[in-house]
Amino acid sequence: TQLLEQSPQFLSIQEGENLTxxxxxxxxxxxxxxxxxxxxxxxxxxxxxxTGGEVKKLKRLTFQFGDARKDxxxxxxxxxxxxxxxxxxxxxxxxxxxxxxxxxTRLMVxx
Amino acid sequence: xxxxxxxxxxxxxxMGQEVTLRCKPISGHNSLFWYxxxxxxxxxxxxxxxxxxxxxxxxxxxxxxxxxxxxxxxxTLKIQPSEPRDSAVYFCASSxxxxxxxxxxxxxxRLTVV
Numbered sequence: 001t002q003l004l005e006q007s008p009q010f011l012s013i014q015e016g017e018n019l020t021x022x023x024x025x026x027x028x029x030x031x032x033x034x035x036x037x038x039x040x041x042x043x044x045x046x047x048x049x050x051t052g053g054e055v056k057k058l059k060r061l062t063f064q065f066g067d068a069r070k071d072x073x074x075x076x077x078x079x080x081x082x083x084x085x086x087x088x089x090x091x092x093x094x095x096x097x098x099x100x101x102x103x104x105t106r107l108m109v110x111x
Numbered sequence: 112x113x114x115x116x117x118x119x120x121x122x123x124x125x126m127g128q129e130v131t132l133r134c135k136p137i138s139g140h141n142s143l144f145w146y147x148x149x150x151x152x153x154x155x156x157x158x159x160x161x162x163x164x165x166x167x168x169x170x171x172x173x174x175x176x177x178x179x180x181x182x183x184x185x186x187t188l189k190i191q192p193s194e195p196r197d198s199a200v201y202f203c204a205s206s207x208x209x210x211x212x213x214x215x216x217x218x219x220x221r222l223t224v225v
Binding site for chain 1: 115142156161212213216217219
């Protein structure tokens with residue numbers, strides 16, 4: 001069982017559609033990060049959220065940290081083919097820097 | 112900075128052979144992580160180092176796996192003897208200490224054991 005559960009596992013949509021992916025846990029995290037991974041490459045950090053209820057925007061991507069710091073969501077507006085990839089959330093549970101990664105959401109945006 | 116550098120990018124080896132994966136972290140980063148990624152199990156932490164000292168190796172599958180970090184700019188992950196079930200993509204990542212600092216991942220080594 002993953003400490004961080006991501007849903008959906010797979011998502012295939014048309015260009016221009018909106019989507020939301022979720023990252024849920026029963027544990028409280030001191031911070032949470034989102035990464036995107038493209039084929040043949042390592043994950044790349046998109047954002048870090050640290051405060052319950054925090055919302056961060058990165059162009060068409062909106063990230064939210066749950067009030068209780070147990071969950072997070074990533075919303076993409078008007079998805080583009082370039083958004084295709086594996087989206088991973090990762091949480092830190094203490095002052096150390098060890099992250100636990102979720103299983104990922106594999107997104108495909110068709111032109 | 113060239114980022115985290117891993118070598119080789121691809122490795123095909125026969126079962127029973129020794130495999131050594133190499134990683135050069137970002138200069139100045141003081142934490143280094145080794146992960147393994149498969150479709151079935153996702154991204155799994157194998158071991159991590161802070162200031163060149165191994166902190167947690169509970170993710171290392173078994174005694175066939177070993178990792179070293181002789182200095183701040185180099186780490187190795189060795190599998191001896193290798194088995195087909197070790198086939199995966201192995202990632203090295205580095206970061207600054209502190210849980211709000213993101214990891215910088217290398218491009219990975221795709222290992223195939225036949």
